[in-house]
Amino acid sequence: DAGVIQSPRHEVTEMGQEVTLRCKPISGHNSLFWYRQTMMRGLELLIYFNNNVPIDDSGMPEDRFSAKMPNASFSTLKIQPSEPRDSAVYFCASSFSQGHTGELFFGEGSRLTVL
Amino acid sequence: GENVEQHPSTLSVQEGDSAVIKCTYSDSASNYFPWYKQELGKRPQLIIDIRSNVGEKKDQRIAVTLNKTAKHFSLHITETQPEDSAVYFCAANFGNEKLTFGTGTRLTIIP
Numbered sequence: 001d002a003g004v005i006q007s008p009r010h011e012v013t014e015m016g017q018e019v020t021l022r023c024k025p026i027s028g029h030n031s032l033f034w035y036r037q038t039m040m041r042g043l044e045l046l047i048y049f050n051n052n053v054p055i056d057d058s059g060m061p062e063d064r065f066s067a068k069m070p071n072a073s074f075s076t077l078k079i080q081p082s083e084p085r086d087s088a089v090y091f092c093a094s095s096f097s098q099g100h101t102g103e104l105f106f107g108e109g110s111r112l113t114v115l
Numbered sequence: 116g117e118n119v120e121q122h123p124s125t126l127s128v129q130e131g132d133s134a135v136i137k138c139t140y141s142d143s144a145s146n147y148f149p150w151y152k153q154e155l156g157k158r159p160q161l162i163i164d165i166r167s168n169v170g171e172k173k174d175q176r177i178a179v180t181l182n183k184t185a186k187h188f189s190l191h192i193t194e195t196q197p198e199d200s201a202v203y204f205c206a207a208n209f210g211n212e213k214l215t216f217g218t219g220t221r222l223t224i225i226p
Contacts, residue, residue, distance in 0.1 A: 100146070101208040
């Protein structure tokens with residue numbers, strides 16, 4: 001398996017623009033997570049899905065952030081409009097959980113810079 | 116709340132010595148405690164994990180200990196090598212799938 005695949009790897013955009021990050025989880029995994037990593041706040045969980053259903057979005061900073069998982073092999077994280085404070089590395093991760101927490105496999109991350 | 120505290124934030128040890136990183140968690144219902152290693156510019160990767168039905172787990176030079184009563188767990192790396200230099204994150208689960216991470220420890224191995 002190719003692992004968790006994220007795109008783009010790097011994105012530089014201007015304040016106010018829309019940003020869409022994409023993730024393909026490992027085939028067969030039933031949970032998908034979006035994390036944001038910054039020096040100040042470390043690894044923060046933004047939202048996670050189980051069987052394509054959003055379970056906990058309490059970490060989503062504000063209404064500018066939205067996430068979808070239309071099917072088991074694809075998820076998006078959208079920021080609209082983007083702001084400089086959104087600059088971070090965004091990781092997607094997936095796991096197989098069946099009644100207990102499974103190992104989290106991370107993608108390589110999307111480094112976002114908002115000017 | 117769902118909180119994981121990790122100490123120290125930075126750690127330097129001489130090559131060949133041992134390194135210990137400690138974490139505490141807030142929810143007594145947590146039962147899964149993984150440790151992730153993140154090299155510079157790379158993704159976090161699992162190095163070892165422990166579930167609450169055991170108190171210690173070892174894999175070659177790394178070991179994790181768990182004290183459920185005190186709600187803390189520790190990572191031990193023995194005979195450290197330069198390739199052990201990285202940022203290490205502990206985590207605990209809150210509910211079945213949700214993992215909350217500690218703030219990380221930057222470990223530097225001095226040759």
